[in-house]
Amino acid sequence: MxxxxxxxxxxxxxxxxxxxxxxxxxxxxxxxxxxxxxxxxxxFSKASTELLGCISCLDPRNYFSRFNDDQVIRLATLYHEYFSANECSRLPLQLSNFIANVRCDPQFAALCNLGDVATKMVKSGKHLVFLLVYRIIELALVLPVATASVERAFSAMKTIKTDLRNRMGDEWMNDSLIVYIEKGLFSTIDNEKILQRFQSMRTRRIQLPPL
CATH class of the missing domain: 3.30.160 (Double Stranded RNA Binding Domain)
Structure with a gap:
């Protein structure tokens, strides 16, 4: 070289x-x-990048070596509807107590993901002692799923609500989106059951033929 x-x-x-x-x-x-x-x-937008940075500092590997209380507090302020002003003022002290506690606890030494931290906190009762920290961990676990679901919904909306269907109502579009997004789940349902359900919703002029 x-x-x-x-x-x-x-x-x-x-x-x-x-x-x-x-x-x-x-x-x-x-x-x-x-x-x-x-x-x-x-x-990814700047807001999404900042959000991912705040979540990544909760990584429990190597005794929470990437922990940053400023970023965790920033995460709480971004979702102020879940944290009141009084709770945000108490959060720094609870974070410092939490990180000092888990770094001395051998139960948290081998954890490698945030889901295991939440499970271990519930088993040890720490979710009641560090209530605000546990709420932040719950938020961090839910956010990636919620964000991905929203992006999937917007992508599906482009397919469902085309120019030919631009007058479809909200309820019909909502039902269509659910079927399209969760098509893997709906594919397991027998078509005969769907026909029977549709037939029994109201009286119809003709009976649908069985499959």
Missing amino acids: DEIIPHRGYKKYGAELITNMHHYRVEIFNQVVDLTIQEMDNR
Whole structure:
């Protein structure tokens, strides 16, 4: 890797000399990383990136080595409807007590994800002692699922409510979205049961033929 080579893209003679290490690190690796960061910035908004950063600081690995109380407090302020002003003022002290407690507790030493932390807190009764911290952990566990569900709903809406269906009502669109989003679950339901359910909803002129 320390071999001296001409700078790629220049004439062979009179070109700047660089090492193979410089070529692969600066001209390939760094460029790939820059492109990846640009794609991430284009895909996720600034608010989403900040939210992910706040959640990631709750990682329990290595005795909560990434814990940052400022980011956890920021997460609480972002969702102020779940935390009153009085609770936000009490949160810093409860966070410092919590992190000091779990770092000394061997039960939390081998945990590797936030779901295990929540389970262990309930089993040990710490969810009652550190009530605000447990509420934040619950919020952090729910947010990725809720965000993904919202994105799936908006993506499905583009498929369901097309230009030809732009006058469909909210109730009908809601039902259609549920069926489209949860199509894996609905595919397990027998079509005959659906026909019977539809037939029994009200009196109809004709009977639907069995499948």
